[in-house]
Amino acid sequence: MPVFAANLTMMFNEWAFLDRFDAAADAGFAAVEYLFPYGATPEAIADRLARNNLQQALFNLPPGDWAAGERGIAALPGRFDALKADVERALDYAAATGVRRLHLMAGIADPHDEDAVSCYRRSVTYAAGRLAEKGIDLLLEPINGRNMPGYFLNDFGAAERLIAECGLPNLKLQFDIYHHQIIHGDVTMALRRLLSITGHIQIASVPSRNEPDGEELNYAYLFGEIDRLGYDGFIGCEYIPRGHTLDGLGWFKPFARS
Ligand SMILES: O=C(O)[C@@H](O)C(=O)CO
Numbered sequence: 001m002p003v004f005a006a007n008l009t010m011m012f013n014e015w016a017f018l019d020r021f022d023a024a025a026d027a028g029f030a031a032v033e034y035l036f037p038y039g040a041t042p043e044a045i046a047d048r049l050a051r052n053n054l055q056q057a058l059f060n061l062p063p064g065d066w067a068a069g070e071r072g073i074a075a076l077p078g079r080f081d082a083l084k085a086d087v088e089r090a091l092d093y094a095a096a097t098g099v100r101r102l103h104l105m106a107g108i109a110d111p112h113d114e115d116a117v118s119c120y121r122r123s124v125t126y127a128a129g130r131l132a133e134k135g136i137d138l139l140l141e142p143i144n145g146r147n148m149p150g151y152f153l154n155d156f157g158a159a160e161r162l163i164a165e166c167g168l169p170n171l172k173l174q175f176d177i178y179h180h181q182i183i184h185g186d187v188t189m190a191l192r193r194l195l196s197i198t199g200h201i202q203i204a205s206v207p208s209r210n211e212p213d214g215e216e217l218n219y220a221y222l223f224g225e226i227d228r229l230g231y232d233g234f235i236g237c238e239y240i241p242r243g244h245t246l247d248g249l250g251w252f253k254p255f256a257r258s
């Protein structure tokens, strides 16, 4: 049975950030993820995880200046020193939270620009190497261009090729089913092909990015397929609740921790 992680960036927004840990645990989640922990101290987050017996499934390395529109800096020439500092900052939070996987965002850049391509590969190789020293996986997530126009890594094939070319055991794919359906469709066949390099899965309905209980995808079928394929990682619930988070958890009841 999949282990679901509540995404505290999108879910439980009725609570302040640190209180979302308590709310997710009360709702039956055994794990959490979110985009960024950096607005709270590592100690405060570790305390919420411990007191609620929650596992930290995932978070992202710092993304550059998010408010100014940056969506990662890994593919941005001239930012390598900043990236190295970001890796150390993320590792401080990793040590406190016990997370075993971190997502490195590529940034807004032309995927056909040679400088961006070589910069991205250098950043990925560096970050994966540094994380490997701590036993942590580095994840790359293709993101669809409707949600993130101009994003560098907008194709699952490109991520698959880079992971194969780098040949680093801790470099893995973040398979967000929502993005895959929008970019490529054919989710089941892609899961079968890519699960061996997948370090984390995320879900949401398509096209609305709400609860995984309707619209274009049949998640009951996909959960069965993910089980059948032997996936033993987390599934991040990266969706925007249609209304109050708790009112939309009907789909989760069979999986909730009691
Ligand atoms: O799918 C997403 O948008 C996230 O998983 C992410 O890390 C970047 O926003």
Ligand SMILES: [Mg+2]
Binding pocket: 141, 176, 202, 238
């Ligand atoms: Mg995602």
